[in-house]
Amino acid sequence: MKELFYYQDVMMKEFEASILKQAIAEDGRKYIVLDNTAFYPTGGGQPHDTGYLNDVEVVDVEKEDGDIRHYVLSFLPEDTKTVHGKLDWERRFDHMQQHAGQHILTASFVELFNYQTVSFHLGQETVTIDLDTSELTEEELQAVEKRANDIILDNRPIETKWITEEELSKYPLRKAIQVTGEIRLVIIPKFDYNGCGGTHPTTTGGVQAIKILSTEKQKNKTRVHFVCGMRVVHELGWRKKELSEAAKLANAPEKETAGAVQKLLDTQKSLEKKCTQAEKQLLSYEAKELAMENPTVPIITKAFVNRSIQELQQLARAIVKLAPGNTILFVSKDREQVQFVAAKGKDTEQVSMKDVSNAVFSVIDGNGGGNDTFVQGGGKTGLSPNELLSKMVEALNK
Template structure:
């Protein structure tokens, strides 16, 4: 059984230990030590990262009773002892987030009778699932204020190992799901919880908590938040974005939302005008193609780099105004051909059959209604040659 230094002192960042075992499993190469400060994944908290004798530790898991340190590469033959170094920034971040979660869950449970059902500590934010179907803005404001008051009060955080029977003497947040000895994390008069994670020695080290929003998750609510240094990081990110926005839009911060909203409305109006003008141009183009065809039964045109959407819009306009004609529209692109094959309503012909006969020439795919088919394929022949193959079938 590996001695777990992180339970004796969560602030230990360096240690030496005898190597008990070096082996490999489906997850990779791993080493088991006599003692370690590396925390393994568990209870919603991720594993520690760091180095063992300069070799990167990429994962730490408890497997089959062993605390396995998965490493990026092997150690020299005959290695009997290693020196470990914990990535302290990552460890302390996890300590801040985990204790923040304890305080948040305590406030929601005690103040609003909303228990926490699950916890996930992510790379960027933390989430808890709360056993309720909604949260009001007023409740969130009150809860966040209370959480930060507790943090500022600098309450001590105590951890104790004891039997389950002894633990029952405390006002536990939820029933214990273990047998034998259990580790309690205690914030006196605030929270009493069975927990195997790492936490700082006082609530003040959490620094602060900021709620970031909530979403519905099944029949519960998933609350997203950040603690400690993550808040500073997010503030810096948002400040940088605001600074860049003010360079683009020279307005005070409090007017930026209104100004951006106005810009979006103007942009949408312009987009609509552009779309209307493009539709008018396509109508003019369709009429011009019909006029130039001089009543021919087949109207065809090969374009360069026209989108399939444009071909479809143009095609629909042409067949509506030329009910007597077949239509072949092709767009040549760098490595492919796209096409629309259609017919006017005075013609009784299934254009899907025409497409099936001609698509093999471009290794293509396509389909549609009997009067209007679209598709595409590889540019193994040019557009004019493909149009000739279609006309042969017609």
């Protein structure tokens, strides 16, 4: 293990190696095995490297049965004996920054508050650690973030050392090590001692910066989302862009955006309240107009376009209060969608409104509900609103 290129020189971007095997895996993927490699295989929470072997793209790297398999899109020519490997260095160094940053942040939580990390995930956009605590205060987060960035600014060396099980007791390990045989320690002197098989920059300064983004509860644990290195720059970039756009829309300086947005939201709520009150008044006027339109006709029918079921319900209820001797039949259509309401006043002797809804359901693909005095529903039909109203009137007169 210790002879692998990615352990001998973590900063190695390109290398030469001999081909040992080109084969097809059980799942049908092509892979190449070399006598040595700088490509890091997936493991220890760190994703695999990608890059090229000569001009063949490496899309995945895994350790299988002692071999490091470089999964490729196509094989190299059969007579190829040696290859020039080239890593996607931006991807690799990003993983190194995130992984080292995780060590530093985890050790800071332990040092300041004795909160242990129980799991770690290095994602494409953010990194997470799950802490063995159900509560984290904003003051604790700020203190840990400051401590972690102080360690980075100190530019301390990040050392690696291979030891045996017998030598473990010589080091103040942050957590117990489960592996046996060759054991690799990653050490930030006088701060963190941890068993790890991943790759990291050679100094803490290589991490550049750590920024905690958010936290969330995970049962009795707390998940911390954060970014390191260039991801901090990228995070700042898109957040700055969004803040600038929001400030322009709010017509306020960036530092005052939150207050300006809150004022806009308060104004919106006030306007929405006024609009609701105005809509109720309009519905009340409309109900009076419909009730007085034909005062001697016991059945009030109306076809609408693009009226919501809530509006039909409110309008029908308002009319039966004004004209308790009337029956109300409303239909509204929007393209192929149709909605209806049927209601009768307390002084009418009409049939149950359920008879009306059953007649409607027989010609629309939909559903609804109600009782003897009030029903509503919706669905699809090729009939026009007036044709559907006719069927509702027929149901009343049976």
